[in-house]
Amino acid sequence: xxxxxxxxxxxxxxxxxxxxxxxxxxxxxxxxxxxxxxxxxxxxxxxxxxxxxxxxxxxxxxxxxxxxxxxxxxxxxxxxxxxxxxxxxxxxxxxxxxxxxxxxxxxxxxxxxxxxxxxxxxxxxxxx
Amino acid sequence: xxxxxxxxxxxxxxxxxxxxxxxxxxxxxxxxxxxxxxxxxxxxxxxxxxxxxxxxxxxxxxxxxxxxxxxxxxxxxxxxxxxxxxxxxxxxxxxxxxxxxxxxxxxxxx
Numbered sequence: 001x002x003x004x005x006x007x008x009x010x011x012x013x014x015x016x017x018x019x020x021x022x023x024x025x026x027x028x029x030x031x032x033x034x035x036x037x038x039x040x041x042x043x044x045x046x047x048x049x050x051x052x053x054x055x056x057x058x059x060x061x062x063x064x065x066x067x068x069x070x071x072x073x074x075x076x077x078x079x080x081x082x083x084x085x086x087x088x089x090x091x092x093x094x095x096x097x098x099x100x101x102x103x104x105x106x107x108x109x110x111x112x113x114x115x116x117x118x119x120x121x122x123x124x125x126x127x128x
Numbered sequence: 129x130x131x132x133x134x135x136x137x138x139x140x141x142x143x144x145x146x147x148x149x150x151x152x153x154x155x156x157x158x159x160x161x162x163x164x165x166x167x168x169x170x171x172x173x174x175x176x177x178x179x180x181x182x183x184x185x186x187x188x189x190x191x192x193x194x195x196x197x198x199x200x201x202x203x204x205x206x207x208x209x210x211x212x213x214x215x216x217x218x219x220x221x222x223x224x225x226x227x228x229x230x231x232x233x234x235x236x237x238x
């Protein structure tokens with residue numbers, strides 16, 4: 001980058017870099033958002049197929065309950081749950097709740113732990 | 129690139145987020161296994177059609193603001209940035225058109 005004529009400090013010892021918990025929650029919010037965007041066209045096509053006719057509805061229902069779809073659904077359910085929980089965290093911070101460093105760290109940890117737990121629960125609940 | 133920028137983007141992101149939350153909280157408790165005719169009657173009806181359209185409208189607006197933030201953060205070359213943003217816009221508009229056409233077809237067939 002030519003915009004920075006002075007030498008900037010560089011710290012790229014990857015094994016030693018420790019991200020703060022809030023940064024991990026934040027990047028996971030972005031990753032989950034991108035995953036949901038990638039799934040969106042598939043959801044639109046599934047919606048269309050399921051509304052088209054009886055056979056289309058049955059094929060979408062069978063696809064959703066196939067083993068391969070369960071893995072994909074697991075990832076997407078995690079993405080959705082994490083995105084929603086992290087989003088609620090941000091909305092609460094917008095109105096002044098939980099912005100202090102200690103509480104922000106605690107809520108970031110809560111979101112990171114609750115999202116996979118809730119995703120596993122929802123997946124098994126949906127399968128049963 | 130100036131569609132939904134600055135403060136407007138922030139407001140669109142928050143309002144669409146709240147809308148999606150409210151829709152999820154309102155609709156999910158009533159979700160139950162449906163057969164084809166009940167599902168098409170719902171999606172083609174006066175309540176379900178607008179609800180699903182609103183859901184996908186908010187979803188696409190929310191996705192646009194979030195993905196635009198990510199692209200502006202990580203992609204610096206102007207040409208590539210414009211190309212990726214255009215691709216995202218085409219995908220989101222395609223999703224929206226596709227959903228609206230599906231809902232219209234469902235409404236006409238019931």
